[in-house]
């Protein structure tokens with residue numbers, strides 16, 4: 626499968642990793658939109674939020690639980706942060722592998 630995030634999981638494309646467990650990988654976005662811009666992805670190819678199901682919920686559960694741990698690692702747990710997940714064409718989703726953007730490190734525009 627020609628998926629850039631699957632290739633990152635497999636180690637075929639390098640990434641600037643900040644967190645990893647059995648189900649989840651988090652790394653710095655290559656084109657950061659804020660001082661802190663992390664991508665959090667499941668280590669299984671789930672296309673987007675619409676593809677979350679009972680079958681892959683363990684990955685999503687772990688991803689959700691990892692958010693606050695990653696926020697601590699990158700120093701925004703106290704100051705605050707924003708989570709965004711684009712789904713589908715109208716959202717502008719570029720990479721069709723479920724991912725959560727964690728943005729912070731400055732006061733974010735509303």
Ligand code: AMP
Nearest residue numbers: 629640653654655656711717718719720
């Ligand atoms: P989205 O538009 O929600 O699909 O966001 C995809 C994100 O992936 C963008 O913010 C890109 O900058 C980021 N991205 C694409 N390729 C890489 C890569 N090889 N390493 C890190 N981030 C990437």
